[in-house]
Amino acid sequence: MRLKPTWRRAASLLPLLFALLLAGCGNTNIGDVNHTPNMLDPQGPIALKESDLFWIILIIATAVFIIVIAVLIYSIIRFRARPDSPEPTQIHGNTKIEIAWTIAPSVVLVLVLIATITTMFQIQQPQSPNTITVNAIGHQWWWEFQYDNGVVTADEMWIPTGTVVHINLKSNNVIHSFWVPQLGGKTDVIPGHDNAMWLQADNVGWYRGACAEFCGTQHAHMDFLVHAVSPADYQTWVSQQQQTAAQPTDTLAQAGAKYFASSPCIGCHAINGVTTADPSKLIGPNLTHFGSRQWIAGGVVDNKPANLDAWIRDPQAIKSGVDMPAFGQAAGGSLTDDQINELVAYLESLK
Amino acid sequence: MAVGSVATRSRSARRSWTQSAIGSWVTTTDHKKIGVMYIYTAFFFFLFGGVLALLIRTQLAVPNNTFLSPEAYDQVFTMHATIMIFLFIMPIWTGFGNYLVPLMVGARDMAFPRINALGYWLFLIGGIVLSASFLFNSAPNAGWFSYAPLTEATPTCLTQAAGSAQQAAQAAASAAAAGGQGCFSPGSNPDFWIVGLSILGIASVTGAINFVVTILRMRAPGMTINRMPLFTWMIMVMSFLLIFAMPSLTVASFLLLFDRHLGTHFFQASAGGDPLLWQHLFWSFGHPEVYILILPAFGIISEVLPVFSGKPIFGYTFVAWSGVAIGFLSFTVWAHHMFAVGLPPLAQAFFASSTTLIAIPTAVKIFNWVATVYGGKIRFTASMLFALGFVAMFLIGGLNGAALAVVPFDYQVTDTYFVVSHIHYVLFGGSVMALMAGIYYWFPKMSGRLLNERLGQVQFWLWMIGLNAAFFPMHILGLLGMPRRQFTYPANMGWDQLNLLSTLGAFTIALGVIVFLVNFVWTMAKKRTASSDPWDAFTLEWATTSPPPVENFLTIPVVRSRRPVYDLKHPENPDWKTEH
Numbered sequence: 001m002r003l004k005p006t007w008r009r010a011a012s013l014l015p016l017l018f019a020l021l022l023a024g025c026g027n028t029n030i031g032d033v034n035h036t037p038n039m040l041d042p043q044g045p046i047a048l049k050e051s052d053l054f055w056i057i058l059i060i061a062t063a064v065f066i067i068v069i070a071v072l073i074y075s076i077i078r079f080r081a082r083p084d085s086p087e088p089t090q091i092h093g094n095t096k097i098e099i100a101w102t103i104a105p106s107v108v109l110v111l112v113l114i115a116t117i118t119t120m121f122q123i124q125q126p127q128s129p130n131t132i133t134v135n136a137i138g139h140q141w142w143w144e145f146q147y148d149n150g151v152v153t154a155d156e157m158w159i160p161t162g163t164v165v166h167i168n169l170k171s172n173n174v175i176h177s178f179w180v181p182q183l184g185g186k187t188d189v190i191p192g193h194d195n196a197m198w199l200q201a202d203n204v205g206w207y208r209g210a211c212a213e214f215c216g217t218q219h220a221h222m223d224f225l226v227h228a229v230s231p232a233d234y235q236t237w238v239s240q241q242q243q244t245a246a247q248p249t250d251t252l253a254q255a256g257a258k259y260f261a262s263s264p265c266i267g268c269h270a271i272n273g274v275t276t277a278d279p280s281k282l283i284g285p286n287l288t289h290f291g292s293r294q295w296i297a298g299g300v301v302d303n304k305p306a307n308l309d310a311w312i313r314d315p316q317a318i319k320s321g322v323d324m325p326a327f328g329q330a331a332g333g334s335l336t337d338d339q340i341n342e343l344v345a346y347l348e349s350l351k
Numbered sequence: 352m353a354v355g356s357v358a359t360r361s362r363s364a365r366r367s368w369t370q371s372a373i374g375s376w377v378t379t380t381d382h383k384k385i386g387v388m389y390i391y392t393a394f395f396f397f398l399f400g401g402v403l404a405l406l407i408r409t410q411l412a413v414p415n416n417t418f419l420s421p422e423a424y425d426q427v428f429t430m431h432a433t434i435m436i437f438l439f440i441m442p443i444w445t446g447f448g449n450y451l452v453p454l455m456v457g458a459r460d461m462a463f464p465r466i467n468a469l470g471y472w473l474f475l476i477g478g479i480v481l482s483a484s485f486l487f488n489s490a491p492n493a494g495w496f497s498y499a500p501l502t503e504a505t506p507t508c509l510t511q512a513a514g515s516a517q518q519a520a521q522a523a524a525s526a527a528a529a530g531g532q533g534c535f536s537p538g539s540n541p542d543f544w545i546v547g548l549s550i551l552g553i554a555s556v557t558g559a560i561n562f563v564v565t566i567l568r569m570r571a572p573g574m575t576i577n578r579m580p581l582f583t584w585m586i587m588v589m590s591f592l593l594i595f596a597m598p599s600l601t602v603a604s605f606l607l608l609f610d611r612h613l614g615t616h617f618f619q620a621s622a623g624g625d626p627l628l629w630q631h632l633f634w635s636f637g638h639p640e641v642y643i644l645i646l647p648a649f650g651i652i653s654e655v656l657p658v659f660s661g662k663p664i665f666g667y668t669f670v671a672w673s674g675v676a677i678g679f680l681s682f683t684v685w686a687h688h689m690f691a692v693g694l695p696p697l698a699q700a701f702f703a704s705s706t707t708l709i710a711i712p713t714a715v716k717i718f719n720w721v722a723t724v725y726g727g728k729i730r731f732t733a734s735m736l737f738a739l740g741f742v743a744m745f746l747i748g749g750l751n752g753a754a755l756a757v758v759p760f761d762y763q764v765t766d767t768y769f770v771v772s773h774i775h776y777v778l779f780g781g782s783v784m785a786l787m788a789g790i791y792y793w794f795p796k797m798s799g800r801l802l803n804e805r806l807g808q809v810q811f812w813l814w815m816i817g818l819n820a821a822f823f824p825m826h827i828l829g830l831l832g833m834p835r836r837q838f839t840y841p842a843n844m845g846w847d848q849l850n851l852l853s854t855l856g857a858f859t860i861a862l863g864v865i866v867f868l869v870n871f872v873w874t875m876a877k878k879r880t881a882s883s884d885p886w887d888a889f890t891l892e893w894a895t896t897s898p899p900p901v902e903n904f905l906t907i908p909v910v911r912s913r914r915p916v917y918d919l920k921h922p923e924n925p926d927w928k929t930e931h
Contacts, residue, residue, distance in 0.1 A: 034841070034843060034844070036831050036832065036844050036845035036846075037831070037832030037844070038830065038831050038832060038845070039763045039764075039830055039831075039832060040830055046759075047763075049759060050759045050760055050762065050763050051763075053757055053759055053760045054754075054760050054763075054830075057753075057754045057757055057760065061750040061751070061753070061754060064746075064750060065746060065747065065750060068717060068718075068721060068746055069743060069746070071721050071725065072721050072724065072739070072742060072743065075721065075724045075725040075726075075727075075729075076724060076729055076731075076739060079660070079724065079725065079726060079727050079728065079729050080729045080731065081661075081728045081729055081730050081731075085728045086728075087661070087728065088660070088661045088662050088726055088727045088728045089662075089726065090662060090663060090924065090926070090929060091662065091663070091665065091726065092663050092665070092666075092667065092926075092929065092930055093665050093666035093667065093668070093669070093719075094665075094666070097666075097722070098666050098669045098715070098719075101714070101715065101718045102669075102711065102715055105710065105711055105714040105715075106711050109707045109708075109710055109711065109753070110707070112707065112753075112757060113703060113704060113707045113756075115757075116703050116707075116756070116757045116758055116759065117700050117703065117758075119758075119759045120696060120699060120700065120703075120758045120759055121696060123759060124696055140535075172621070173500075173533060173535065174498075174500050174501040174533070174535050175498060175500070175501065175626060177691060177766060179766075179834070181763065181832040182832075184762070184763075185691070185759060185760075185761070185762020185763040185765075186691050186762055186763070186765065186766065187691055187693060187762075188691045188692045188693060190620075190626055190627065190692060190693070191500060191533075191620035191621065191626055192620025192621075192624075192625060192626065193620075193626075193627065193692075193693060195692075195693040196693075208832065208844075210832070210834050211834070212691075212765075212766040212767065212834045213498075213691075213766055214493070214494050214498070214501070214766075214835075214836040215501065216425075216493075216501060216535065217421045217422060217425060218421060219834075219836060219837060219838075220421065220837035220838050220839050220840065223841075299841070320420065320421060320422065321421070321422075
């Protein structure tokens, strides 16, 4: 059911209203982290098939709408009561017409159903032999990504282009739903159910993802990024992420590194090579390469020193309901301004 | 002697109480009074739910808005849906059915007048319980679907949480950290939902049984099933759906109640339960529920369009039986709400097929309505405008609904604003537009007064513009990747202008509601002047005075066709000569 590009282009022109509106809103700039996650701008094979189906449905639905509304509008203009209108003929129905317009939508719907089920089975199994596997774990409210090769990240998943990414979806809390519109549809992340999905990015770029199932207070701030890079860049990234935490060079960050190992932070956060607790027992994200990430806490703020400072002082003021308590003294916490400055410098140095 | 006199006095006191202004309503078993009480109460909840909708749209008018806190927003969006579904549309259909079904089938009252009254008072109590949750800042906040395990707790954590909100959060966090059974809703929010909906469930089922018995057993002589007004048909199908669907919701609610308060773990995965059990139980109620909300609208449209087209409904039998077909099929489509949960492909194919199938009788109905208008002599009353608006808007809701049966496309748009658009085209463009057609149509029958037509037209156009401005952009928001149930969204995602447009649309609808309220108050201040048949209509309710007397008819009419009042007015060409 893959449409030829020309037809797809033609299809996108037909429903003028949609095309105009989408052109106004969904400009692609996939090099930018914050571009519209437009599902009709597909960047992988699954999303492509799904958006193809959309254009087919849109054409059919638009045609049906126009036909029915045209007859309705014609009727209400032609048959509106005028002083000289004759009394209408009292027609009770017509069985032949009834049968005809029962069969007509049935035929159209069966064709759509065939396209539906064909596509459904086509996207079940990936074609490409190159694969990687990632465990995506939904927390309230952030995403943890665990790779087979030991890499662990939060709210940011790097993948090689042209490669099938098998994703195992896990939650030990509430139901979430993993969704990257430009790469494919969503699959729910359900406690007690080992759901799995796959996706593939054909082009290099940043793709915005979100939790799509209502999961509590901060459901709105459970976004994540998928960064598709060339296979070579991916390998570079993996070897960099596999290293333990970098030793900071500037003095402020060094002071932060020294303080971190005895700070309250280690009750919840791991830094490989620094903390000793079993990471699987910790409830916060692994911070080993925190400085390399775009976002803090499910995209609630960008990862900038000033934002991190505010976050450590009072996370509840930025994202109410999260497990992390306030550490700034103004918000009832125990860390001094100096300690927070040092921690910010240290964490941002962890590239 | 003393005892006797006390007894006499209390009896006379009771008599005067039942005749007083308030007492006559509180103690009534008259189907028309009960119907009016349902309609007033449900309309109050419509205004309540509408204010919540405006709060939602105000919060979402601009990105990163802080008008509502996330905690408040979650209560507001959950209660908007819960109120509109359970306290507005469902009971207002029961109200219309109560008032109209006995009149339409030529009966003197409902089959069980006291149970009828019980149903109303239970509805009121259920509504008060649900609304009272706001006073405790504990309104249900996990969506109208209350998915487990987000609504879960354990008796232990509820006890810990009984202290303060601070402790509640700590209890939840410690339970989560320990990897033990979830405690995700330590407040009493889900308990209000469970108790309120269970009471409303009893109210609905008693009403439904009453409708079925009234319709099957109390029709006037000559009114065979095949001559019943289509509104009555649709109320009957709705009632069967209620009787068979509500128990599933009640069972699910009680299992959740047991989990939370008795320490069972039906939906707690960590203890061997299954969160998907909730979804199956809920949606096997929830999808028939959608048809419970729309079938009486089909009935109203099938009454209003013929009258103002001056023709009988085109294809009565097909319209009636397509309603029955929809009723049966509505029990086979529930998992189309669950395409993203990872069901086996074969199961998904089955539910895609059944959902496709249910679109066919729906399409047949739309074609028959258009054919009814075609060749008529159309009078553009306010009621007719709303009915025609219904056909156009419900058509959009049907088409974008059928699109949701396309499973791979559904993977993309489920849980996005595309679905929000769909349900509002069905429930606002469909149910509420039909309701307005019904209100303008039957208002003279119920009150003896005709609503102002000019204001009705103003309201109609405000609503048509408002609802399309509010809900059409949501299609595009969904396609542009905006998930639903978010209390805010980031700027510059291509979502800003569309959300603002949607908010302006919502306020335009609200303006239309104000126009209606003005119309209502102004009309009620006037004298009763409506004749028994102001619209030149067809069915039995127009054969009695406006409003009808107690027990409805002086003598029970004898029926010979589907349009008994038309027959009376056209002895030269009655239906019973041409109908077959």
